Amino acid sequence: MRFYFQEFMVDESLFLVEKNGLALEIEPRIFELLVYFCQHPNIPISRDELIQYVWQQRIVGDAAINRAVSELRKLLENVPSKPEMIKTISKVGYQFNVSPSTQSPSSKEDDTTNRVTPHGKIIIN
Numbered sequence: 001m002r003f004y005f006q007e008f009m010v011d012e013s014l015f016l017v018e019k020n021g022l023a024l025e026i027e028p029r030i031f032e033l034l035v036y037f038c039q040h041p042n043i044p045i046s047r048d049e050l051i052q053y054v055w056q057q058r059i060v061g062d063a064a065i066n067r068a069v070s071e072l073r074k075l076l077e078n079v080p081s082k083p084e085m086i087k088t089i090s091k092v093g094y095q096f097n098v099s100p101s102t103q104s105p106s107s108k109e110d111d112t113t114n115r116v117t118p119h120g121k122i123i124i125n
Contacts, residue, residue, distance in 0.1 A: 037096035
């Protein structure tokens, strides 16, 4: 699945993050964290939930989660020390304050292209 927000594109299947069309280098765990945030926008996410779904129940400390979020903020935020996209929610965890789209901004403008469903059916617009 692809997620689009602001100047970013995240392609889950290609393990790719682009900013303004340029590929960014990203560690695998940071990528998984970003995908999880994209899948769960605008809701508080606890550290326990991140451990369960991003770290797959591995034993990790707060420092590992803090570092991952910090690295992701460096990648996404204009001013990482004053985050707007990834907010810390006191005594809860974090919240991704973005509503990613799964449709390319360019395809929203030109919705005349035909699409193929996962079952191979062609949808004609």
